[in-house]
Amino acid sequence: MHLQQVVDPNMPTIFVVTPTYTRLTQRADITRFVNTIKHVEKMHWIVIEDSEHPTEAVRELMAESGIPGTQLYTKTPENSEKKDGMERFQYHRGVDQRNLALNKIAAMGDKNAIVYFADDDNTYSLEVFDEMRKTERVSVWPVAFVGGQKYERPIVVDGKVKKWHVSWHPERTYPTDMASFAFHSSLLHTGRVPQFSHEWRQGFLESGFLEQLLDSPEDLEPRGDNCTKILVWHTRTMDVNIKREAKLRAEPFIKV
Template identity: 40%
Template structure:
């Protein structure tokens, strides 16, 4: 019997033995209720109270683990810790709202699209001579660095020369190769030069753009092959609205010639030759809007009635007035183009017949 308790009634074992066998404790360390049979583990399994007041200790079962208050707390804590992660996962899943819109991000305005640069068309008359390739090479090295520039190269010849054709193929920039000969009667000294070649370039430009609707952006200028150009000049001329002008260096027997500007308007000319010309300016000193060229289809360089040095004035009179000119290059105070003219080469020692075993193109 357990200390302090009434003697337990005798039970009959499965083998029919009566007497001192005690029922086993249940899973919580407690004896079964009176009058209830229970299966017993083999051997005697007495139960007893621990020290202290009755019921105040822990229950024990012989042959089983000690169970009681401390063991129960450990068991509950272990099960709680085992279930805690799963509970957190369930809470997170319940808290997630798939229909909730993501947080709005501040709208980033797209950078404004820059307008395309107006193209520049450079019309260059050229003719065969020992320095021709050297002159064209210098021009090509400059033009290659200018964005959206189209070179119109016009030979003074009845057919395209092999030298210029090979040069154009290797120039590395957009180029149109034309040719037109100057009539022999106009090759006398003192007569205007390159008239037919410039007009051929104008005709090609008008034919190319005549089917397109206006307005058509673009700028035209006449780039003789004996000039040297600053890259800054092309940025200046690109904004031409009608006709723009600027100074030219090493021309007219002076260090430079230029339009005289007052209050943003051209009022005269600083020149060393015939200041009475309507437009006392060199061919390298102006640019014309493409739309002006297309709007004046009859504006060309004239042969009949034109005097040497007057081609610029004869052409500009057909498309503009002095009051409409747009001064560039800081109100015509900066020289950005020079009429350098490659020095005439001395070939006095060149043999009459080719003696070298190798033929070299210069």
């Protein structure tokens, strides 16, 4: 006999915001991601496709996951898309998709929830979701394999963020990664909904967004043992080599 776990009705919902786009490894990435977040209690998964229409592939993956969620879509403007020869860090990804999700969450009206931007190709400890649920305004923690370093993290002194272990543009007000913070949904109801901008410098999305939520880095709430514990890793899926595919005879199609 299995005992049904009782969820605390006062526990804040976590809105997990996942921008995505059609690619060969999308199903694999989302499947791995789902195998983590399906263990998170009281969660609402918002998936926003960089597309002119919702795709059946994402709809199926969300339905198969059994996770309460919302499928959204919006196409990145052509003048803001990745151009041939550009490195990943040289252009913005997910700006319009995250903004759409923020507007959707604000419209839902839940003022006691947590909002977290979680890309589908990262690796997450379940502990990070327990940690972020304690958020009062904005929580922060280290992220590994980012910025050309083993990890980036805030340096905490007497419970306050005083400086950062980061080498890439350390002059940013908040030199941190998108996966390194979560914020309380009440901050979406203080006037204008905070938004990202294509006009910001590459790599400054996180800092520009957090500047709309906080007055100072010392207002951040350190998590993960005072930002000494890695709870998120940037583990992008490698490009898949299918150059021999065209040489094979036609076979019945199966989803990958």
